[in-house]
Amino acid sequence: MIRLPNLPRLAFAVAVVFLFLQPRTLKAQTDEDAIMMIKNNFCVGGIYSYSSWDHYWEGKFKRNNPNLGTVKTQMTGLMGTYGISRKLNVLVNAPYVWTNATAGTLHGQHGIQDLTAWIKWMPIEQNIGNGVLSVYTLAGGSVPLTNYISDYLPLSIGLHSRTASGRLLVDYQLGKFFVTASGTYTWRSDITIDRNSYYTTSLHLTNNVDMPSLLSFNFRTGYRSDRWIIEAVLSNMTTQGGFDIRKNDMPFPSNKMDATMAGAHFKYNFTVVDGLSLTGGGNYTVAGRNVGQSKAFDIGVFYILDFSHKKKGSEKTK
Amino acid sequence: MQRIILFSLITLVATTACNKNISDRTANLPALQPANQDLNAGSWKLILLSRPDSFAVAAPAATTSPLYVADLNEIKAYQAHLSSDQASKIKYWSAGGVLRWNEIMRDLMAKYNLPPYQNLDGTYPAPNAANPFAYPLFPFSNPPYAARAYGYVSAAQYDALVACWSYKSKYKRPAPYLVDSAIKALAGKSVLPSYPSEGAVLAGVTAELMQLFFPDEIANIQQKLEEQELSLIASGAATRSDVTAGETLGRQIAEVFITRGRGDNAGKAGGTSTDWNGLVTTTQAKNQIPWLSLEAPLRPPMLPLFGKVKGFLCDSAMIVALRPGPPPSTSSDEMKQETLDAYNTIKNPSREQMRIVQFWADGVGTYTPAGHWNAIAAEDFITRNFSEVRWARNMALLNMAEMDAGISCWDIKYFYFNPRPTQMDPRIKTLTGIPNFPSYVSGHSMFSFAASTILGHIIPERADAYNAMAQEAANSRVYAGIHYVIDCTAGKTVAQNVGNLAIQRAKVDGAE
Numbered sequence: 001m002i003r004l005p006n007l008p009r010l011a012f013a014v015a016v017v018f019l020f021l022q023p024r025t026l027k028a029q030t031d032e033d034a035i036m037m038i039k040n041n042f043c044v045g046g047i048y049s050y051s052s053w054d055h056y057w058e059g060k061f062k063r064n065n066p067n068l069g070t071v072k073t074q075m076t077g078l079m080g081t082y083g084i085s086r087k088l089n090v091l092v093n094a095p096y097v098w099t100n101a102t103a104g105t106l107h108g109q110h111g112i113q114d115l116t117a118w119i120k121w122m123p124i125e126q127n128i129g130n131g132v133l134s135v136y137t138l139a140g141g142s143v144p145l146t147n148y149i150s151d152y153l154p155l156s157i158g159l160h161s162r163t164a165s166g167r168l169l170v171d172y173q174l175g176k177f178f179v180t181a182s183g184t185y186t187w188r189s190d191i192t193i194d195r196n197s198y199y200t201t202s203l204h205l206t207n208n209v210d211m212p213s214l215l216s217f218n219f220r221t222g223y224r225s226d227r228w229i230i231e232a233v234l235s236n237m238t239t240q241g242g243f244d245i246r247k248n249d250m251p252f253p254s255n256k257m258d259a260t261m262a263g264a265h266f267k268y269n270f271t272v273v274d275g276l277s278l279t280g281g282g283n284y285t286v287a288g289r290n291v292g293q294s295k296a297f298d299i300g301v302f303y304i305l306d307f308s309h310k311k312k313g314s315e316k317t318k
Numbered sequence: 319m320q321r322i323i324l325f326s327l328i329t330l331v332a333t334t335a336c337n338k339n340i341s342d343r344t345a346n347l348p349a350l351q352p353a354n355q356d357l358n359a360g361s362w363k364l365i366l367l368s369r370p371d372s373f374a375v376a377a378p379a380a381t382t383s384p385l386y387v388a389d390l391n392e393i394k395a396y397q398a399h400l401s402s403d404q405a406s407k408i409k410y411w412s413a414g415g416v417l418r419w420n421e422i423m424r425d426l427m428a429k430y431n432l433p434p435y436q437n438l439d440g441t442y443p444a445p446n447a448a449n450p451f452a453y454p455l456f457p458f459s460n461p462p463y464a465a466r467a468y469g470y471v472s473a474a475q476y477d478a479l480v481a482c483w484s485y486k487s488k489y490k491r492p493a494p495y496l497v498d499s500a501i502k503a504l505a506g507k508s509v510l511p512s513y514p515s516e517g518a519v520l521a522g523v524t525a526e527l528m529q530l531f532f533p534d535e536i537a538n539i540q541q542k543l544e545e546q547e548l549s550l551i552a553s554g555a556a557t558r559s560d561v562t563a564g565e566t567l568g569r570q571i572a573e574v575f576i577t578r579g580r581g582d583n584a585g586k587a588g589g590t591s592t593d594w595n596g597l598v599t600t601t602q603a604k605n606q607i608p609w610l611s612l613e614a615p616l617r618p619p620m621l622p623l624f625g626k627v628k629g630f631l632c633d634s635a636m637i638v639a640l641r642p643g644p645p646p647s648t649s650s651d652e653m654k655q656e657t658l659d660a661y662n663t664i665k666n667p668s669r670e671q672m673r674i675v676q677f678w679a680d681g682v683g684t685y686t687p688a689g690h691w692n693a694i695a696a697e698d699f700i701t702r703n704f705s706e707v708r709w710a711r712n713m714a715l716l717n718m719a720e721m722d723a724g725i726s727c728w729d730i731k732y733f734y735f736n737p738r739p740t741q742m743d744p745r746i747k748t749l750t751g752i753p754n755f756p757s758y759v760s761g762h763s764m765f766s767f768a769a770s771t772i773l774g775h776i777i778p779e780r781a782d783a784y785n786a787m788a789q790e791a792a793n794s795r796v797y798a799g800i801h802y803v804i805d806c807t808a809g810k811t812v813a814q815n816v817g818n819l820a821i822q823r824a825k826v827d828g829a830e
Contacts (some may be wrong), residue, residue, distance in 0.1 A: 105612055105740050107747035107799065108666065151670050152749075179766035190340060194676035195694060199683050203425035205342035205693070247453070248435045249683045250751070 030079075031118040031138055031183075032090055032218050034180050036172030037083030037304070037314050045302030047279070053292030056154070058272045059244035069103025071154050071292060075113075081229045091118040094145060097157040106155055109148070113158045115302040116142040118165075132172035135181075138167040151193040151209075153251035154292065161188040161253075163209045177229075186214040193254060200254065209254050209273060212241030220265075229267040233283065237259045245290050251308075258289040263296075275304035322666060330718070343697065344421065349412035349506035351799045352705040357510070359707040362682025363827040365473045365630065365714065370484035373570040375563055378489055378513045389497050389557035395569050396552035397502055404552055405504075411549040412505035415520040416475060416709035418697055423471055423524075424685040424692060425531050430459040431683055433617070433754070436456035440442060440615035444588060450533040451693050457531065461761055462624045462724040464686040465705035466533045466584055468723030473630055474575040476569045476714035478708040479516060479521040485567070486511040495554045500511070505553035516706045517557035522547045522568025578628075583710045587624040587728075594618055603733040607648040607742075609735045609756040620755040625729025629722040631819040640726045640815055642808045645736050645758040653742070654715030656802040660739035661746050664799035671751055671797040678762060678794035679750040687791070688720040694787065698777060711829050712776050714812025717767060720819040722766035724761070724814050730812065731756040739802055748799040761803045766791035775824055 036045055054070040055062055077095035094115045100108030106222035118140035125134040142163045149159035169182035196207045215238050220230030242256030263283025270276040274305060282297035304314070360370050363435040379385040396404070411418055434443050434454035443454050450456035457463055491513035495503040510516070528539045547565065550556040597619070601608035611617045625637060632640065646652035667675075680687045695716050699709055733825075736758035739745045753761070766788035774781030792810060795801040824830060 094537070103614065105752045105799075107667070107745075107749050147669055149669070149676065151676060193686075194673045196343075196677070197424075197428075197685065197690075199425075199428035199685075201389045202683065203421070203428050204340070205344055205421070206340055208340045210340050246683075248432050248434060250681075291471075 009078070019053050021165075028107065029119060030081075031140060031167070032169070032180075032182060033220070034134055034169065034173075034178070035314050036080050036086055036120065036122055037089050038308070039083050039088045040059070040306070040308035041083045042080060042305045042307065043082075043147045043302055044078075044305065045277075045279075045300055047075075047077050047079065047298055047300030049075045049077075049296060051294045051296035051300035053285070056292040057251075057290055058247060061247065063292070066107070068103035068154070070102045071099065073097065073099050073157075073294075082090040087122045089120045091140075092116065098156060099155045101155060107154050109152065109157050111148045111157050112146045112187060113148065113289065116140065116145050129174070130173070131172055132189065134173075136167075136169040136171070137183075138165070138169065139288040140165045140167070149194065150191055150253050151198075153253065153255075159188075159211070159253045160191050163188050173224065176223050176225050177221075178224045180219070182218045184214075184216045184218075184267075186216070188213060193253070200252065201292045209252075211254050212239045212256070214239055227271070229266050229268055233263045233265055233281070235260070235283075242290075252292065255290040257291050258287075258292045259285050260287040261285050273303075274298075275306070277302045277304075329771060344417070344652040344700065346415065347413035347417075347700060349409075349415075350414040350703065350706070351506050352512070352703050353706075354705060354708075355508060355510045356483070356705040356707050357487060358483075359705070359711075360487050361481055362480050362483075362707075362711065362829050363823075365410050365477050366578060367481065367571065368475045370481045370485075371797055373481065373567055373820070375485045375514055375567055378491050378559060379398045381491065385559065386497075387559065389559055390494055390501060391556055392558055393494055393501050394550055396548075397504070397554065399506075400552060404549070407545055408504050408549045408553045411517065412553065412555075413700075414706060414709060415517045415546065416706055417700065418496040418546070418665055418712060419471070419475070419520055419524045420692055420696055420713060422539070423468065424689045426535060427459045427464045427467070427473040427685040427689050428683060430455060430457055430532065431459070431464070431686060433682065434510060436615050436617075439624075442615075442617055447533065447585070448829060454680070455534060459686070460620055461680075461686040461688065461765070462621050462728055463584075463589070464624075465688040465720045465724035465765065466582075466627065466716070468688050468692060468717040469630060470531070470575050470579055471527055472710065472713040472717035474523050474527060474572055475520055476710040477507050478519045478571040478705075479575075479684075479710045481518040481567060481571060482564065483513055483707050485514055485563075486516075488615055489513050489558070491669055493555060494557050503554050503556045505555045507707070508555075510705075512556050515547075515560040516551055516564065517550045517556065518547055518561040518564030519568040520706070522565035522709075523572045524568070526569040526572030527575065532581050551654040568694055568798055578681045583623070583626045587627060589618075589622045591618075593622055595624060597732060597735050605647070606735070609737050609738050611754055612738065612740055612752050613754055617754050619732070620753070621728060622732045622755075625725055625732055627725050629725045630718040631722045631816065631823065632726065636819075637726055637729050640812050641730055641733060642759065643813055644734055645798075645802075645804055645808070648737065648742070653802075656804055657739055657742045657746075660799060661743055663796055664746055664748070667749060667797060674790055674794045678766075678791040679798070680762075681751050681753075687765040688717070688724070688769075690719065690791075691716065691765060694784075695769070695773055698773075699782060702777070708829065711827065715772050715776065715820045715824050719817050720770045722819070723764040723816045726816055727759060727761050727764040727809065728755075728760050731761075736756045736784075736805075740799065746799050749796045750800070752800050758805050759809035759812060760792060760795050760805040761809075762795045762801075763788075763792040763806040764813040767810045767813035768817045768820075771814050772824070774818040775817075775821045 052072045055064050075095045075097045079093040080092045097113045098110035120138045144160045165186040167184040171180040191209045218235040220231045220233045238258045239256045261283045265281030267279045279300040285293045445454045447456050489684045490511045493512040495501045525539045525543045528536045598608045680690050738757045770784035770788035774786045792806040800803035
């Protein structure tokens, strides 16, 4: 069993990986928010996230498993965002992930996971009513950085698929309040596993596994000022295809993995050190299918390096 | 930055380009065209049948009779309106009936290889052959169950094809395309007489055995049978009367194996709580630490009386004679060292060790170790162009060895009732699910070396390769943290002895 699909959403500010049975969510000014770095600013940071679950859904059947106890996934990641212009940003990140189960005999895993990159473009920004509407399009992709094992759920550190994603994101800010909504489609490449046969809903005599695509939505709203961002986040992911884990079977990378998560997040820009910020948050999987009901939190520290000799900053936070 | 943009584009393109269609290794095989049809196979040594004509097959109608002409017209009608779906089914089945039924059996083993989920009170329900559709579905096709099922199906297929070959030689009815040149040979041509149809014999014998092994699947397998029989007819390989006679013969022979199967002690292999407790007290009386389930809730041991099942190659006295000496005492320094070695092996596994563990794991939801060796054998047999009857004979030798290796292994496991490394040292984590039965000797070692021994006899030029594969399979269990080295070395020796029994049979069965 492993974690949910590698949603390539880790990006600049914060991320929470959630493995199989645990959606990985990343939140904050990232590839999922309406915040852009200004030209020639480079924001670099590190995050840590922790997620755990002791219940999971086997298909639609929710259960615990005393042979796993609590499955824990921890992640540290390096992230960077660069402003090519205030309308065009590039984001990259790469995490190190480690997993373990508190009961049973299964050996935990650890290693460097996938490199993810996004290009974020803001084609539209205009006043509507008393507020500002902005539209973003994002294209992203991820590749595994190491030969980690994917067919070892729920303790593998990732699914080892290459991915390509397209996202449309819309934001409306009225005074200090905002709403942001986005939808993402992610294609995933076949993966090669160590076995040369496997059973889904029939026996496959091959080591190649077709990975279903993912459709995900993210909705966030809250307060956004120069100093603070405080937001509530609701997200949903559905696998376009895949199959259910059968009763008492092991999970498999091409399972249908669906999850709905609710959480909250903040970002604080320090006044003492210009360009330094702290992020944090948490989320809870309120519904799912073939995933763990994870509780997750994350914390991150970021610093903006200015290569433009102007005031440091990111749009919308001022 | 340009590099990053470029990187993203490359990723996008690479991802799209790599979403090719995934197909099975045996999806696009050519029709089986045996170099030698083994026309004398009707005299090969049978397994359960006393004579190849134990079940009478009536003489076929003459090829000049109106009945036969009607048979030919049926073929012509199919061939005149052949759909692409029918054409692809003809292609699928023409690769060989023993191969395809073996693949179907492997699919069923994987489908049913799921341990039952616990009851609310922490006990476990047992699959019930009398009520197979209720949860937990019958069967739980775990490794010993699967080895026995492969053994019966392969042995029955072999006896049925020997009988089939004897009637083919007796009646010598030519294939339809040889009688009527208007009939196309869509699955290839053969000198083999077509009555009774060997494909239909295989379909009949296998479908009939489902009542014993996979009662939930009778209807699905009946569909496969009809698909194969229609393919045989539509391809011009056999007439309706060839097929009907073949299916009937196959089903009759299956009954002999079903009767044996109902009385071979497998139905009692699960034991009772008295048996389970007895294993503990017997082991304690020998001053040994008894095996304990490492599952939660505690699961009763897997088929503790499977060692009492009647083998095809070994009788019960031979099973006892095959037992190796005991493992080191659970209180000995030697066992402490074995446990420490197990811990050191699993502490920081390499990626290559993990690959080996996963490749050979064959655990829950798979076709089991015996199925893995069926896959290895089948993919090599494909390249040899064996006749169907030789395919069946070689699979029977393999699977009788696998079944008896399973019986012997389970006998040894429950005779010594030895703990797994993790029971001796809970720091030993495992890279695959920990099996719910005693450690000594390793099942993977036994299934693998029994298989490699007989396969090395069947294809001598591959003997070294099979041996190396078996050794890797055995090592995989040590890398996984679920066996001591001693479990594998002891298992290897016993398994080679079982494999040699299959070789002894092979040397005198008339096929060599």
